[in-house]
Amino acid sequence: MAAVEGDGLERRVSVPHEETPTSPTVLPWDRFSNWIHCACVVTFDLELGQAMELIxxxxxxxxxxxxxxxxxxxxPDSNSGCMGDTQFHFRIRQSPGRRHFPKSAIQKDYPHQLQADNxxxxxxxxxxxxxxKSIKRxxxxxxxxxxxxxxxxxxxxxxxxxxxxxxxDNGEPSLEAACHDIDQWQCPLGGDTVSLPIFGTVLQVRIPSRSDKLLDRVPIKTTPSPVLPAPSILPSLYEIDIFSSFQTILPHIQMLWELVLTGEPLVVMAASPSVTSAAVQALISLIGPQKYxxxxxxxxTIHDSEFxxxxxKTQAPPSVILGVTNPFFxxxxQHWPHIIRIGEMMTQVPKGFNKLKKVSSMKTLDAKPGVYTRYKQFLAKDKGILKRIIKGMQAKRPVEAQNAILRRYFLELTQSFMIPLERYMxxxxxxxxxxxxxxxxxxxxPFDTDEFLSTLERSGPQLTSGIKGDWEGLYRxxxxxxxxxxWYQHRQSEVNQKLQVLHLEALCNADLADWIQDKEEVEVVDLIxxxxxxxxxxxxxxxxxxxxSVHKLKKHLDVIVTSLPxxxxxxxxx
Incomplete structure (x- = not known):
């Protein structure tokens, strides 16, 4: 069935529609596409199974x-029995051969881990x-x-x-209205606090900037509006509650940090996609601000195109983290080296809470919560942080406070690991x-790993972290x-850009008119x-x-060009 002309909805077949630009510089859907690619509705069809109802x-x-x-x-997989409303998120690969989205200039001030993945x-x-009962199924x-x-x-x-x-409640018109609201949102520029109206309410959130101090949360400054209602303030644009995600496996969370940092294959098994998606996102956030x-x-799922x-089993598991709910997995x-089984939230600390489990004992999705691995940590376990969190659980410390303690701990641990690398760079x-x-x-x-490792004795992580262990082995x-x-490619790109800026500044400050006096025409043209x-x-x-600097350089160019025939x-x- 073709789309109804002018409503902007795709039903089975997409019919593009034209819009009249609202301004010379901002076209319809430009602001929308700064935030969202599209909105979809997926339904269950008795003949087709899951089917795309509209885009x-x-x-x-x-x-x-x-x-x-x-x-x-x-x-959700049918076995999960998710009745009522369920929320989760997923990540898919763009189809091969399809034009990739260029990185927007809007993102240049974002921290590396918040930039779009091409x-x-x-x-x-x-x-x-x-x-x-009115539906056949x-x-x-x-x-x-x-x-x-x-x-x-x-x-x-x-x-x-x-x-x-x-x-x-209200059908397609409400989805259309929401998308038009989003198309009025301001650009998500790094460092800005944005107010985002949606259905008569306002979400307010700060877009992080690469220049933010990592251990300080920048407060959101609210400016009352005479037109809009009081905003609902989001404490973070992207952060996940890592305490709740890992509550049942807390003794092993430092080991998980090592596994994520070194790109080990990991599978997270749980009963619902809400749990797996939160846990996988929490895992990659353990190494922030380093990008996973x-x-x-x-x-x-088993239907994924990369399944x-x-x-x-013909080759070693790839460097990937998967969140799964289907017992088939x-x-x-079961041949994967590291399997995490997430259970229900705990009300008290159970016996055997600290024990690791061997991978061979993980036979079903109903296995006990825990980490199933033969991995040996490079770093000694920090018992202090675990005691602090368990004491907080016993004292019924708020989840937000527990989460903040863990987040700060892993941020400092990652910084201790990355600072020597940044110093060497x-x-x-x-x-x-x-x-x-x-x-x-x-x-x-070039980055010389042996030369870097030789610097660890005098300027390694021990300067900022009290954790003992084989730091050199972890770096290797x-x-x-x-x-x-x-990380290296990103830093290399940043450094090369810095060198380009320094070179441009050197050109700006040079007396180029004097330099060209004894030069051949071909050399002068080459300089231009x-x-x-x-x-x-x-x-x-x-x-x-x-x-x-740009103005100065252009004046240099004009002077040099006029010196030629x-x-x-x-x-x-x-």
Missing amino acids: YPGHVKLTDVEKTNICYLSF GYLYGFVYFRQTKD GYFQKSVVLVSRLPFIALFNQLVSIIAPEYF CSDYRPYF KEYTT AKTL GSLMPLQRNISPHKCPPSLR RFFRSPNFEG LRIREKLAFAVNNDIAINEE DDLQSVLKS
């Missing part, structure tokens, strides 16, 4: 594989299942899904919890005095992981082309150069 806005294209993945991941989409699901089953490129987990979970009930650079799937790739993934930078305006900018020296394991590769290339590179890559000037100006 909004209607011009958004999803491939058949993406639609299939979204459909299957938008419903080639991946997130889905935020609100699933409703209720008994309904006896149940009403439907999901509202917000699809985005951005890992704004806390915000989008809150947003879908507002939009979905309205949709279930391997693949991870907060909710993964065979990730469950094959207990057998299919700084030593690879060329000296500023070696940057000449008349030569190409110097390159970063880290160097073999996608997390090291991702190099300066133009550098200015274009700076603009195209959003490299921060102050306007005064008229015919060459004409060619260069054309």
